[in-house]
Amino acid sequence: MRLSRSLIPTLKETPAEAQIVSHRLMLRAGLIRQQSAGIYAWLPAGQRVLRNIANIVREEQDRAGAQEILMPTIQAADLWRESGRYDAYGPEMLRIRDRHDREMLYGPTNEEMLTAIMRDSVQSYRDLPQMLYHIQWKFRDEVRPRFGVLRGREFLMKDGYSFDLDYAGAVASYRRMLLAYMRTFRRLGVRAIPMRADTGPIGGDLSHEFHILAPNGESGVFYDNAFETIGLGDDTLSYDNQADLNAFFEQMTSLYAATDEKHDTEAWNNVPAQSRREGRGIEVGQIFYFGTKYSEAMGFSVVGPDGSKIHPEMGSYGIGVSRLTGAIIEASHDDAGIIWPASIAPFRTAILNLRQGDAITDTLCESLHEKLGDAALYDDRPARAGEKFADADLMGHPWQLIVGPRGAANNQVEVKNRRSGERTELSADDALTKVLG
Template sequence: MRLSRCFLPVMKESPSDAQIVSHKLMLRAGLVRQTAAGIYAWLPIGWRVLQKIGQIVREEQDRAGAIEMLMPTLQSADLWRQSGRYDAYGPEMLRIKDRHDRDMLYGPTNEEMITDLFRGDVKSYRDLPRTLYHIQWKFRDEVRPRFGVMRGREFLMKDAYSFDIDEAGARNSYYTQLLAYLRTFQRLGIRAVPMKAASGPIGGDLSHEFIVLAPTGESEVFYDAAFEEFDWAQEALSYDDADGLKALFEKVSTTYSATDETHDEARWAEVSPDRRREGRGIEVGHIFYFGDKYSASMGLKVSGPDGSMVTPQMGSYGIGVSRLVGAIIEASHDENGIVWPETVAPWKVGLVTMRGDDEASVQAAEDIYKKLTAAGIEVLYDDRDERGGVKLGSMDLIGLPWQLVIGPRGLAQGVVELKCRRTGEKVELSIDSALERLTA
């Protein structure tokens, strides 16, 4: 992508109403623009990041055996009345009447709808277990939307729902999602610690939220240092290994971690003082096992192996895809701007010509741009008629993993400069060596 042709409106200064780092940098780097309180338009660079996060989430859900679908954003209030949540959910739910005076709502979550869809077509235990998911926009009418996409009203979320014939199966589905989440967050380049959590309006008595550590987090967190040494990917563990999944869950559950909501001072005192870690964190995912809370209230039954009718056990599993953009920035930035993990960066390489009026520099940049693009490398080429310092400042702000800088002096010596955004390390290489490193 040529920056001169991209809609990427960077800002020199942070807006006065932006309070936290991620909100400031998302506005300055041109990821989003607010269109109403707590509602944002995602500009091209922000949309690219959202798509990359969503794709990683999707791949790990598929790998865990979940099946993708898509449900609508608007739901009938009658479904929520069947579960008993329509009046209980609170003012965060945006309630709407259509032209026929029917009560509708903009979905904050989809337990009722997925249960209704499932009961319409699933009649036998032979159709279980199943886990269905989608990535869809949600709306919760926050009383005080703030912190940009971290506490907005409209947000993009992956929500999955499991159906099992009994509690043992439902718990295995829960453990499966626990592992899928650990693998997802590792691929996103962040460490999200699973912590025992309150279930809130979703319901149930088994719940974990995944917390990214960041000074600006809304929750105070407490955890054992063992989580810093944990093998998050657990690559040797198969999703078909029920005993291994249970052992993983038990390890997570017995190693102390909690938010301020569920913090237990007595258990905390049992953790060795040198292993206690405290800080603040941002919730980026939440998983729940709630048994038959929705299946029973909505009359979902299937025939069991002996012919008797059985109420399936359920769980739900959410990841805040749009919130993750802000959380990643909170956890990965410096005084100059964003520092994207390579897996979610909008482009891998920022290509800069220090002198746009130098024909040799421009020609070299054009040639490099074509070769990198042909090799499948995503490149943002700053071909604007701007000073070199302005271009480098923009690249630091946007935070691409690599910067390839071309200037007349270097070219005269047969070298270009390759900078790693995360470490700040700069090396001078021949053009061929730079290309080889970036395409390796």
């Protein structure tokens, strides 16, 4: 893509409303623009990041055997009356009336809807287990939206739901998702730590929050530093092997990790002092088991092999897709701007033409652009070198191909790695190889 033809409006100065670094950088790098408090438009570069994150989430959900569906953003109030949550939910739910004065709402989540769908479609124990998910915009009318997309009112979310015949099945689904989540975060280029979370009235140990470590995190976190070195769901594990899933679950949950809310001083003291780590974390996902809460309340049952009625055991699995965008920036940036992990960067490579209008430089840049295709952003603006450097660093492309007239005359370009800052003079072909590798 050519920068001269793109809507990527970078800003030299920080808009006054943005306080924390990810919000500032998202505005300055031209990823988003605010429309209302906690509601954002995603501009081309931002949309690419969002799409990249969503695609990785989708691929890992599919790999774990979940099926993608798509549910509406607008739901009928009556659905929520069935579970009793219409009255219980409070002012965070955005309630709307249509032209016929019917009560509707902009969904904050979809347990009711999916339970109703299952109720209408699944009658036999033979049809279970099932695991479904959707990636959808949701809305919670936060009292006080802030921190840009980290605490927005409208947000893009992956929500998954499992339906099993019994508790053992629900546990198996839960463990499967734990592995899927660790694989997802690993591919996103961040280290997320599963922390024991509040299970509320359900009880048990089947609720975990996934936190990315970042200085601006909303929660204080305590964890065993083994999480900084162990493999987090590598490919040797198989979803088809329950022993693998159990062992992985055991490994993830036996190490200490908790937010300040669930911090247990006694257990903490059992962690060797040199392994204790304290910091702050941003929650980017949560998984939990909630049993038959909705299947009972909404009358969803299947017939068992002996003719008995079984209310399926359910679990819910969320990942904040739009929130991850901000969270990853919080965890990966420097004074100059964003440092994108390659897997989700809007553009893997930027081509910086330092002498727009110079025939040799132009030709080399065009050729690089053609070979790299859509994964590259070609800065073909008639701007000064300094501006191009600053914008490229701000936007955070993992690689920069810096093409100036001196080098171009010898078919040489400079390759800069955004994260390490390392620069290398290479032939055009070698540069391409390096960037594509």
